[in-house]
Amino acid sequence: xxxxxxxxxxxxxxxxxxxxxxxxxxxxxxxxxxxxxxxxxxxxxxxxxxxxxxxxxxxxxxxxxxxxxxxxxxxxxxxxxxxxxxxxxxxxxxxxxxxxxxxxxxxxxxxxxxxxxxxxxxxxxxxxxxxxxxxxxxxxxxxxxxxxxxxxxxxxxxxxxxxxxxxxxxxxxxxxxxxxxxxxxxxxxxxxxxxxxxxxxxxxxxxxxxxxxxxxxxxxxxxxxxxxxxxxxxxxxxxxxxxxxxxxxxxxxxxxxxxxxxxxxxxxxxxxxxxxxxxxxxxxxxxxxxxxxxxxxxxxxxxxxxxxxxxxxxxxxxxxxxxxxxxxxxxxxxxxxxxxxxxxxxxxxxxxxxxxxxxxxxxxxxxxxxxxxxxxxxxxxxxxxxxxxxxxxxxxxxxxxxxxxxxxxxxxxxxxxxxxxxxxxxxxxxxxxxxxxxxxxxxxxxxxxxxxxxxxxxxxxxxxxxxxxxxxxxxxxxxxxxxxxxxxxxxxxxxxxxxxxxxxxxxxxxxxxxxxxxxxxxxxxxxxxxxxxxxxxxxxxxxxxxxxxxxxxxxxxxxxxxxxxxxxxxxxxxxxxx
Numbered sequence: 001x002x003x004x005x006x007x008x009x010x011x012x013x014x015x016x017x018x019x020x021x022x023x024x025x026x027x028x029x030x031x032x033x034x035x036x037x038x039x040x041x042x043x044x045x046x047x048x049x050x051x052x053x054x055x056x057x058x059x060x061x062x063x064x065x066x067x068x069x070x071x072x073x074x075x076x077x078x079x080x081x082x083x084x085x086x087x088x089x090x091x092x093x094x095x096x097x098x099x100x101x102x103x104x105x106x107x108x109x110x111x112x113x114x115x116x117x118x119x120x121x122x123x124x125x126x127x128x129x130x131x132x133x134x135x136x137x138x139x140x141x142x143x144x145x146x147x148x149x150x151x152x153x154x155x156x157x158x159x160x161x162x163x164x165x166x167x168x169x170x171x172x173x174x175x176x177x178x179x180x181x182x183x184x185x186x187x188x189x190x191x192x193x194x195x196x197x198x199x200x201x202x203x204x205x206x207x208x209x210x211x212x213x214x215x216x217x218x219x220x221x222x223x224x225x226x227x228x229x230x231x232x233x234x235x236x237x238x239x240x241x242x243x244x245x246x247x248x249x250x251x252x253x254x255x256x257x258x259x260x261x262x263x264x265x266x267x268x269x270x271x272x273x274x275x276x277x278x279x280x281x282x283x284x285x286x287x288x289x290x291x292x293x294x295x296x297x298x299x300x301x302x303x304x305x306x307x308x309x310x311x312x313x314x315x316x317x318x319x320x321x322x323x324x325x326x327x328x329x330x331x332x333x334x335x336x337x338x339x340x341x342x343x344x345x346x347x348x349x350x351x352x353x354x355x356x357x358x359x360x361x362x363x364x365x366x367x368x369x370x371x372x373x374x375x376x377x378x379x380x381x382x383x384x385x386x387x388x389x390x391x392x393x394x395x396x397x398x399x400x401x402x403x404x405x406x407x408x409x410x411x412x413x414x415x416x417x418x419x420x421x422x423x424x425x426x427x428x429x430x431x432x433x434x435x436x437x438x439x440x441x442x443x444x445x446x447x448x449x450x451x452x453x454x455x456x457x458x459x460x461x462x463x464x465x466x467x468x469x470x471x472x473x474x475x476x477x478x479x480x481x482x483x484x485x486x487x488x489x490x491x492x493x494x495x496x497x498x499x500x501x502x503x504x505x506x507x508x509x510x511x512x513x514x515x516x517x518x519x520x521x522x523x524x525x526x527x528x529x530x531x532x533x534x535x536x537x538x539x540x541x542x543x544x545x546x547x548x549x550x551x552x553x554x555x556x557x558x559x560x561x562x563x564x565x566x567x568x569x570x571x572x573x574x575x576x577x578x
Contacts, residue, residue, distance in 0.1 A: 001062050001064060001306060001307070001385060002059070002062070002153075002157050002303070002306040002307070003306050004122040008122070009119075009122065012118070012119040012122065012123070012124045012126075013116075013119045015043070015115075015119075015124060015126060016112070016115035016116050016118070016119045016124075019039070019040075019043050019111075019112055019115050020112035020115065020116075022036060022039045022040075023036075023040075023108070023109075023111060023112045024112075027109060038130070040111070041129045041130045042126065042127070042129070042130055042132075043115065043124070043125045043126060044056060044057070044124075044125020044126065044127075044128040044129055045108070045111055045125065045129075046129060047108075047437070048104060048435055048436055048437050049433070049434075049435055049436060049437040049439075050104075050105075050435065051104060051105045051106070051107070052106055052107070052108045052111065053102055053103065053104045053106075053435070054102065054103045054106055054111070054114060054125055055096075055100050055101075055102050055125055055128035055129060056071070056100060056101040056102070056103070056118060056123055056124070056125050056128065057100060057123065057124060057125060057126060057127070057128050057135045058099050058100050058101060058123075058135070058388050059135060059136060059156065059157065059160050060099065060136055060137060060138035060142065060152070060153055060156040060157075060160075060180075061099035061137065061138065061140050061387045061388040061389065061390075062153070062385070062387055063385075063386050063387070063388065064378070064384050064385055064386070065375040065376075065378040065379045065384040065385075065386070066121055066375075066384075067121045067122070067123060068371050068372070068374055068375035068378065068386060069371070069372060069375045070117060070118070070120065070121035070123070071093055071101060071121075071123075071371050072368045072369070072371035072372045072375070073117065073368075074091075074093075074103060074106075074114055074117055074118070075091040075092060075093050075103065075367070075368035075371060076091060076368035078091070078103070078106045078107075078110050078113070078114055078117075079091020079092060079093075079103045079104070079105045079106055079368075080092075080105040091103065091105060091367075091368055092104075092365050092366065092367050092368070093365070093366055093368075093371065094362075094364050094365050094366075094431060095356070095364045095365075095366065095388050095392045095393075095394070096364065096392065096430075096477070097390055097391075097392065097428055097477065097478070097479055098134070098135055098137050098177070098390075099135065099137050099138075099140070099387075099388040099389070099390065100128060100135055100388075101388070102431075104431065104435045126164060126165070127163075127164060127165075129175075130170075130175070131171055131172045131173065131174050131175055131176075132169055132170050132171070132172060132175070132176065133163040133166065133169050133172075133176045133177075133178065133244070134175055134176060134177050134178075135160075136156045136159050136160055136163075136178045136179070136180060137177070137178075137179045137180075137188055137193075137390065138152045138153065138156050138179065138180045138181065138188050139152065139181050139182065139183055139187040139188050140187065140387040140388065140389040140390065140395045141183070141187065141342060141351050141387075141395065141397065142182065142183075142387075143307055143345075143397070144344055144345055144346070144349070144351050144397045144398070145183050145185075145187075145342075145343075145344075145345060145351075146343035146344060146345050147183045147184040147185055147343075148182055148183040148184075148345060149182055149183060149184065149199065149200060149201065150182040150199040150200070150201070150207055151182055151304075151307060152180040152181060152182035152188075152197075152199055153307045154300055154303045154304040154306075154307055155180060155197075155199065155233065155236070155300075156180050157303050157306070157307075158237070158295055158299065158300065158303055159178065159180070159236075159237070159240075162237050162293060168241075168244075168245070168248070169244050169248070172244065172247065172248055172251070173247065173248070173251035173252060173253050173259040173260075173261075174251070174256070174259040174260045174261075175260075176194045176195075176244065176247075176261070177193050177194050177195075177216075178193060178194065178195045178196075178197065178240070179192075179193040179195075179196050179197070180196075180197040180198075180199070181196075181197070181198055181199065182198075182199035185508060186198070186506075186507050186508050187390065187508050188390065189390060189479075189482065189506040189507060189508060189514065190212060190215075190224070190507070191212055191215050191223050191224045191506075191507045191513075191514035192215045192216065192217060192223070192224070192479070192481075192482060192506060192507075192514060193212075193215050193216070193224065194213070194214070194215065194216060194260070194261050194262070195211065195212065195213055195224075195240060195243060196211075196212035196213075196215055196224045197209045197210070197211060197212075197236070198210040198212075199233075200230070202230050206232065207232075207233045208230045208231050208232045208233055209228070209230070209231045209233065209236055210226060210228065210229055210230065210231075211226070211227055211228040211231055211239065212224030212225060212226050212227070213225055213227050213243055213261065213265055213272075213276075214261055214262040214264070214265030214266065214272075215262060215514075216260050216261075216262040217475075217476035217479060217480075217481045217482070217516075218257075218260065218474060218475055218476050219257055219474050220262065220263065220266075221476075221481040221516035222262040222265075222266060223513075223514050223515065223516075224262075224514075225265055225273075227243075227272075227273045227276060233295065233300075234294050234295045234296075234297075235280075235284075235294060236295070237293035237294070237295060238280060238283050238284060238292050238293055238294060239276075239280055241283065241293060242276050242277075242279035242280035242282075242283060243261075243276050245279050246272065246275045246276050246279055247261045247264060250264055250268070250272075250275070251263075251264050252264070309346070310383045310385070310398060312383050313346065313349070313383070313398055314348075314400075315346040315347050315348050315349065316346075316347040316348030316401075320348075322347075323348065323401035323402065323404075325337060325404070325405070326405075329405070332419065333405065333408050335419040335457070335461070336408050336411075336417055336419040337404065337408075338419070339419040339420060339421045339422065339423070340352060340353045340354075340355060340417070340419055340421050341353075341399075341404065348400065348401055348402075349398060349399060349400060349401065350399050350401055350404065351395055351396065351397045351398075351399065352381075352382075352395065352396045352399045352404070352407060352411075353389065353393050353394070353395050353396075353421050354374060354377065354386075354393060354394040354395070354396065354411060354414075354416035354417075355393055355416060355417065355418040355419075355420060355421060355426065356370070356392070356393055356394065356416065357392075357393065357418060357420060357425055357426050357427065357451075358415060358418050358451075359448075359451050359452065359455060360448075362429065362431070362443075362444045362447060362448075363392055363427050363428065363429040363447050363470075364392035364428075364429065364431075366394075370414065370415070370416075373414040373416070374386060374394055374414070374416070376410075376414075377396065377407065377410060377411065377414065377416070378396060380407075380410070381396055381399050381400075381403050381406075381407045381410075382396035382397060382398045382399055383398045385397055385398060390506075391421075391426065391428055392428055392429075393421070393426070394416070419457065420457070420460060422465050422466075422467075423460045423461070423463070423464070423465065423466065424450070424454050424460045424463055424466045424468055424537075425450070425451050425454055425455075425460060427447060427450065427451075427468040427469065427470060428467070428468070428469045428470065428478055428479055428483070429443045429444070429446075429447045429469075429470040429471075429478050430443050430470070430471055430472050430477035430478040431443065431444065431472070432444055432446075432470075432471075432472025432473075432478075432489060433472050433489065433496070436472060436473070436477075438473055438475055439472035439473045439489060440472065440473045440474075440489050440490050440491035440496070441472050441473070441489025441490065441491065441496035441497065441498065441526070442472060442489065442496060442526075443470050443471065443472040443478060443489060445526065446470060446487060446489075446498065446526065446529050446530075447470055449529065449530040450468070450529070450530050450533055452530075453530045453533070453534060462541075463537055463540075463541065463550070464549055464550065465549050465550065465551075466484050466485060466549075466550045466551075467482070467483050467484045467485070467504075467505075467506070467551075468483055468484065468485045468486075468487070468533075469481075469482060469483030469485070469486050469487070469504070470483075470486075470487040471486075471487070471488050471489065472489040473488075473489060473490075474488065474490075476488075479506070480501065480504075480517070481501070481504050481516040481517060482504045482505060482506040482507075482514065482516070482517070483501070483504050483517060484502070484503070484504060484505070484517075484550055484551045484554070485500065485501070485502060485517075485533065485536065485550075486500070486501040486502075486504050486517045487499070487500055487501075487529065487533075488501070490523055492523065495525075496525075496526050497523035497524065497525060497526075498523055498524050498525075498526065498529050499519050499523045499524075500519070500520055500521075500524065500529070500532055500533075500536070500566060501516075501517030501518055501519045501520065502517055502518060502520055502536070502554050502559055502562055503515065503517045503518055503551065503554045503555065503559065504516050504517030505551065518559060520536075520559055520562055520563045520566050521563050521566055521567055521570075522570075524566075524569070524570060528569055528570065531569045532566045532569050535565040535566055535568065535569050536562050536565060536566060537550075538565065539561050539562050539564075539565040540553050540554070540562075543557055543561060
């Protein structure tokens with residue numbers, strides 16, 4: 001993991017002190033709300049439906065156990081206080097699809113205390129909101145994945161340091177998101193980002209990037225366009241600078257819904273690519289003073305030194321037989337091994353997903369106690385390191401296979417061992433209308449209905465791999481466009497309704513292209529959604545070929561059979577109501 005330098009520590013503490021001064025002046029009436037608003041947003045503080053919401057940056061998803069305990073302290077001591085709930089109950093944090101952490105009930109007058117608490121554990125909320133370059137995301141298995149070609153984390157960290165408070169990119173037309181992957185399988189969904197970067201090597205063995213631009217969800221789902229097949233790694237900051245300069249110059253500022261770079265790329269096409277290449281060449285040609293942001297080898301080496309195999313990792317020696325579970329191991333343990341553990345680059349090790357998707361808890365939520373329990377598991381089994389996944393779970397990246405049975409038992413005791421990773425109940429969901437002021441409909445009750453409907457672990461195993469994504473509004477924080485099954489909350493005459501789409505993909509599966517799903521008919525009432533999902537699943541189970549995944553069946557037989565089954569639910573509901 002990257003270790004904060006003295007400069008880094010001073011920077012975040014100074015930023016927290018600046019925010020405290022701004023907050024105090026605001027609370028005294030000396031700083032009007034219209035002036036304070038951009039200042040709090042620059043530090044990750046929103047005002048949501050019921051209370052302020054803080055978004056904490058987790059760069060490329062990496063945390064250590066001390067940071068998890070610090071987040072537990074924030075949840076326990078500050079979250080929910082304004083709701084009149086007892087502090088001994090503790091609050092909650094919410095892990096997002098961008099590998100960040102959000103708190104939804106912190107009183108604004110306590111926000112400066114929280115900023116100090118974050119700085120004490122080398123964390124902050126800088127640039128987690130506003131029209132700037134946001135938190136860079138990556139593969140939750142970066143550095144340990146068996147299929148990894150190049151570790152993306154050093155490049156992500158260089159990008160984070162370069163983009164933080166960059167004056168030229170602080171007031172873009174809209175928010176700007178970058179994702180980086182270095183593995184054969186894209187687990188960072190790079191095609192759905194404003195800039196997607198894939199690390200690779202050319203025929204000469206040199207490291208560089210494939211660069212995609214203009215991906216995004218929202219009202220207009222767009223897959224990113226490849227604008228450079230191979231860019232030498234030293235030039236990546238200059239190329240991103242060229243992209244963002246062109247966006248800053250030509251991006252729409254008159255229409256919030258047309259301000260994202262995806263709209264510019266779609267409208268300009270080849271002309272956008274030409275402008276970027278021209279700007280890129282211009283920056284390099286004018287570099288007589290050596291001011292272009294080419295990455296020196298020494299700087300990459302300095303940063304990369306933080307991303308080495310931790311002390312204490314002892315790979316299985318050559319000739320030592322591979323680990324196998326006991327023949328009489330419990331069936332639940334075997335299922336957990338199959339679903340929640342993942343191949344590792346080092347023999348004798350696995351990465352392990354701690355599922356925080358279970359009945360009675362909204363997807364992505366973790367209590368203060370669960371933060372502490374996850375920290376304990378990280379210390380005991382993963383050398384104090386944990387990752388936040390794009391799918392809103394936690395990952396232990398350094399687990400010795402000899403410890404798997406002990407970890408499974410401990411994870412069960414902590415309610416982290418649900419063996420559902422990649423299955424229907426391992427859904428992505430935003431907080432929706434229960435918390436978000438932008439949402440048209442609630443997500444949490446719909447997620448709960450589906451989880452309850454498919455509570456039988458044998459049934460979801462039989463159904464197999466499915467990505468179900470749920471958003472409470474068109475802003476797509478739940479990434480519904482990329483779900484094999486996507487659910488979108490919409491408002492119709494003041495009532496909550498839900499559109500269902502099928503066939504989307506985030507591009508993460510090998511040989512699968514990113515693609516937005518297609519809506520399968522008019523929207524459904526809230527109490528129909530679980531029935532619709534069940535009808536869609538029944539149609540798949542009746543039509544699938546041997547060992548065929550849901551997404552493959554959808555692609556093979558088309559949407560019409562699923563539309564018919566979903567619409568039958570509406571006719572049945574209407575007849576019953578009549």
